[in-house]
Amino acid sequence: xxxxxxxxxxxxxxxxxxxxxxxxxxxxxxxxxxxxxEINNELDVRAVTGSASQSSVLFQADVLGADICLAVTGDDExxxxxxxxxxxxxARRALARVYAPVFRDLSTFDYNRHFNIDRMLSLEHLxxxxxARGIRNPGSVVLENFARGELEVQEVVxxxxxxxxxxxxxxxxxxxxxxIGSLCRGDKTWIAxxxxxxxxxxxxxLIGRREDVEIVHELIQKERAAKQGVVIAxxxxxxxxxxxxxxxxxxxxxxxxxxxxxxxxxxxxxxxxTVVQADATRRRVLEEERVGTADYFVACTGDDENNIMACxxxxxxxxxxxxxxxxxxxxxxxxxxxxxxxxxxxRNVMAKQVLGFxxxxxxxxxxxxxxxxxxxxxxxxxxxxxxxxxxxxxxxLPASCLIAAxxxxxxxxxxxxxxxxxxxxxxxxxxxxxxxxxxxxxxxVNGK
Amino acid sequence: xxxxxxxxxxxISSELTADNKEDAINELVGALVDAGSIKEDDRESIVKAIMxxxxxxxxxxxxxxxxxxxxxxxxDQLVGTxxxxxxxxxxxxxxxxxxxxLFLLVSPPDRPGDHLRALENxxxxxxxxxxCRFLKQSKNADDIQQLLEEADNNQFVS
Numbered sequence: 083x084x085x086x087x088x089x090x091x092x093x094x095x096x097x098x099x100x101x102x103x104x105x106x107x108x109x110x111x112x113x114x115x116x117x118x119x120e121i122n123n124e125l126d127v128r129a130v131t132g133s134a135s136q137s138s139v140l141f142q143a144d145v146l147g148a149d150i151c152l153a154v155t156g157d158d159e160x161x162x163x164x165x166x167x168x169x170x171x172x173a174r175r176a177l178a179r180v181y182a183p184v185f186r187d188l189s190t191f192d193y194n195r196h197f198n199i200d201r202m203l204s205l206e207h208l209x210x211x212x213x214a215r216g217i218r219n220p221g222s223v224v225l226e227n228f229a230r231g232e233l234e235v236q237e238v239v240x241x242x243x244x245x246x247x248x249x250x251x252x253x254x255x256x257x258x259x260x261x262i263g264s265l266c267r268g269d270k271t272w273i274a275x276x277x278x279x280x281x282x283x284x285x286x287x288l289i290g291r292r293e294d295v296e297i298v299h300e301l302i303q304k305e306r307a308a309k310q311g312v313v314i315a316x317x318x319x320x321x322x323x324x325x326x327x328x329x330x331x332x333x334x335x336x337x338x339x340x341x342x343x344x345x346x347x348x349x350x351x352x353x354x355x356t357v358v359q360a361d362a363t364r365r366r367v368l369e370e371e372r373v374g375t376a377d378y379f380v381a382c383t384g385d386d387e388n389n390i391m392a393c394x395x396x397x398x399x400x401x402x403x404x405x406x407x408x409x410x411x412x413x414x415x416x417x418x419x420x421x422x423x424x425x426x427x428x429r430n431v432m433a434k435q436v437l438g439f440x441x442x443x444x445x446x447x448x449x450x451x452x453x454x455x456x457x458x459x460x461x462x463x464x465x466x467x468x469x470x471x472x473x474x475x476x477x478x479l480p481a482s483c484l485i486a487a488x489x490x491x492x493x494x495x496x497x498x499x500x501x502x503x504x505x506x507x508x509x510x511x512x513x514x515x516x517x518x519x520x521x522x523x524x525x526x527v528n529g530k
Numbered sequence: 531x532x533x534x535x536x537x538x539x540x541x542i543s544s545e546l547t548a549d550n551k552e553d554a555i556n557e558l559v560g561a562l563v564d565a566g567s568i569k570e571d572d573r574e575s576i577v578k579a580i581m582x583x584x585x586x587x588x589x590x591x592x593x594x595x596x597x598x599x600x601x602x603x604x605x606d607q608l609v610g611t612x613x614x615x616x617x618x619x620x621x622x623x624x625x626x627x628x629x630x631x632l633f634l635l636v637s638p639p640d641r642p643g644d645h646l647r648a649l650e651n652x653x654x655x656x657x658x659x660x661x662c663r664f665l666k667q668s669k670n671a672d673d674i675q676q677l678l679e680e681a682d683n684n685q686f687v688s
Contacts (some may be wrong), residue, residue, distance in 0.1 A: 138587030
């Protein structure tokens with residue numbers, strides 16, 4: 083595929099390297115001529131010098147014929163403008179990296195839609211999600227936000243018997259806005275059908291609007307384990323997102339940051355998190371905050387060395403699991419030896435997301451479910467696609483394909499059998515690899 | 531969008547004589563004037579507009595290819611042509627190489643979408659090495675016209 087990367091910083095360069103490695107044709111645009119030359123020397127890419135938000139530069143980078151354009155400069159506004167321009171000029175997909183959370187918030191203004199950008203990615207948010215995943219579902223991969231956070235895919239392990247166990251899914255009184263996507267029993271994973279039942283020990287995927295997923299979660303998993311304690315060191319964007327994600331679930335969260343102003347901000351924006359102004363790299367602080375009794379200690383200050391050191395101290399004081407943000411790739415080898423359970427590299431997290439977008443035709447993104455052949459796909463509904471010709475019940479989709487949700491603008495619905503897809507919508511579907519081709523024929527137009 | 535939607539085949543120049551950017555652009559615009567797509571009175575103004583765009587960054591995108599273009603109110607539809615130079619034109623290209631293949635496009639300002647689709651078509655087709663090689667080797671305007679037709683029928687790019 084042809085990929086144009088705008089911004090040759092650490093993120094841009096590492097993604098460029100990865101994509102080259104995967105055999106793609108990559109062009110990197112950077113403002114600094116010397117830096118662009120350097121990238122050109124190190125990697126098998128074409129380097130163009132210039133500002134990413136200038137049409138002449140985008141033209142030179144051949145954004146017009148690009149399959150995907152990634153705007154990953156250090157500047158939010160440049161990324162948004164450049165990604166938007168790239169899309170308008172002909173790039174099939176455009177992603178923009180943003181730091182400020184406001185760009186991903188829809189309540190006041192829908193940046194995605196206005197600028198026609200396929201996805202706004204925040205390195206900090208993605209890293210926080212990766213850490214949250216490590217805490218919530220150790221050993222599992224799933225838990226993605228689709229439809230710009232409106233839709234959630236959650237994996238639940240049925241540990242205790244509840245009223246839902248043994249009942250065919252069609253007889254379960256599930257809220258209409260949630261679907262049971264896949265069932266995993268033993269080493270077998272399949273897309274759930276109406277006649278399937280949930281058994282003890284099953285791993286179940288729930289898809290739906292976030293609030294509704296929580297309701298079902300409680301319905302099928304009667305009792306939850308006791309509240310677990312999480313201590314987060316560093317109240318930057320990553321720490322903040324992590325705290326916000328976990329505090330709404332069954333975790334008691336303590337968030338530490340050194341800066342009084344930041345603590346003030348965090349305290350007003352987080353409802354159920356205890357914000358502590360303290361230096362988490364000090365042993366005394368860790369002891370005072372009783373990190374030793376915490377189930378999870380997460381270090382996400384902006385500094386690799388501090389994160390690693392804090393984790394080592396936390397382990398020493400008795401924290402059960404320790405996790406850290408570690409940016410430098412050369413530290414990867416050592417973190418395991420130091421007893422750090424999970425080290426999240428923001429670049430790798432970003433790269434993984436980007437790889438999910440390298441699809442042809444109507445597929446926007448693909449995410450694999452744990453250990454199986456099932457993927458969660460976002461698929462565009464194009465003008466003239468076969469799937470738009472009938473109501474869903476009559477669209478000849480294979481059995482191992484489940485249309486879980488339909489997005490139109492920022493509104494998400496779980497479709498019923500009488501619903502009909504219309505062009506401009508994006509569907510979220512669970513598809514088994516064996517049915518992928520058959521499913522996609524319903525979404526392609528003239529074989530494209 | 532296809533080449534046949536905007537290319538004036540009567541303006542195709544299989545043997546450009548110019549050796550520098552401005553002369554080459556002038557030569558191609560001149561060919562469009564001769565072919566009736568552009569009025570002689572507008573020639574200078576269009577060449578100027580294209581050169582002004584070049585100042586922002588060369589449209590010589592490497593591999594011996596340049597795609598000079600502009601929007602201009604004097605045209606009421608997209609007009610384009612192709613020029614081939616066996617000697618090569620000094621075009622201030624990204625890779626520093628001389629340019630043998632020039633695709634020139636002039637669009638009316640009120641059709642920004644079509645303008646972009648035409649540029650996109652050009653850039654997509656020019657990605658095919660075989661297409662470029664055949665174009666560079668072509669002896670006369672008929673050869674070039676035929677290659678454009680073949681490209682329109684997707685014989686080069688899948």
